[in-house]
Every structure is written in C-alpha cells, then in structure tokens.
Amino acid sequence: MTEKACRNCNFITEKSNCPACGGASLSGDWAGYVVVLEPYLFSLQLELKQELQQKQVSEKLREIFNQHKYTLSEQAEIQPINSKEWKILDGKREYVIKEGNEQLNIYKQYIDPNDSEIAKRLNITQPGKYALRVR
Known part of the structure; x- marks a missing residue:
C-alpha cells in the first residue's frame, strides 16, 4: 500500500482515513511534502x-x-x-x-529526538510519522 499524508493533521498512513484525527482528505502524492518524524x-x-x-x-x-x-x-x-x-x-x-x-x-530519525520544541510547535501529540506541506 502507498502511504499518504492527512491534509488535516499531517499524520502519515496507509489507510483511507486518518487514524489520528479521522480525516478523509489525504495527499495523493508526496510532491512538496517533507517527512518530519518517524x-x-x-x-x-x-x-x-x-x-x-x-x-x-x-x-x-x-x-x-x-x-x-x-x-x-x-x-x-x-x-x-x-x-x-x-x-x-x-x-x-x-x-x-x-x-x-x-x-x-x-x-x-529525521530530526534530533531531543529537539522537542519542533513537536510542540507542530502540535504533535500522537506518536507516528508526520509530514509537512511545503508551500
């Protein structure tokens, strides 16, 4: 299965709905995304x-x-x-x-695990892989 990023909370999943927030709007491709945490x-x-x-x-x-x-x-x-x-x-x-x-x-690891400031600023509360949309 292909992994997609939730457009609402940025959680990365293989499912058709986001298990983190329940959102159904998922990215179709990875163009412009940067993976932050895994x-x-x-x-x-x-x-x-x-x-x-x-x-x-x-x-x-x-x-x-x-x-x-x-x-x-x-x-x-x-x-x-x-x-x-x-x-x-x-x-x-x-x-x-x-x-x-x-x-x-x-x-x-994609970032320093001791740098919890990033997780706070991104409001990451649930363990998992996340992506950010680069604009």
Whole structure:
C-alpha cells in the first residue's frame, strides 16, 4: 500500500482515513511534502548489544533489518551515543537504537529526538510519522 499524508493533521498512513484525527482528505502524492518524524520501527533481541558496542554491522543485523523491510548497505556504520544508545548511519538514512526493558528498540530519525520544541510547535501529540506541506 502507498502511504499518504492527512491534509488535516499531517499524520502519515496507509489507510483511507486518518487514524489520528479521522480525516478523509489525504495527499495523493508526496510532491512538496517533507517527512518530519518517524519514531519506533521494531525491536531487536538484547543479545545484539555486543555487536553494537563493537561497532559491527553484522550480516545478522542486516538480515533483521531486511525482515522488517529496511535495508542496510555495506557502508552502514554504528556510532555510540552513550552506553545504551547507538546510531546507525547509512548514507542519508539514520537509525537510533535504544536499549529498553530486555530488548533494543529501533527508531528511524529525521530530526534530533531531543529537539522537542519542533513537536510542540507542530502540535504533535500522537506518536507516528508526520509530514509537512511545503508551500
């Protein structure tokens, strides 16, 4: 299915109506849109933490990303943020991995997650992917 942006609240969805606000007016194409946020994608087993600590993008890690429809190239690299967070940089794509309760959570990042001022100014209250119309 094709993802579309709600013209009312900018939530990105594959559905015919927006699950965030119930709106039925969705974008037909992405011309003029900029994706702002895309939070949680999927989780990994905690046993992969050692690979992250060693900054290794293993075949196992690539396979897991592939299973979730995300591709890591041969140029992908891991950078530590702190003892419980890592970044995977792969060209223009950036993923953040955060250690949670007995698992590693994967997030796709388009903006700095610490920059909550953006979410406040855009009145983003529900987790999800959002787009802005550029005029």
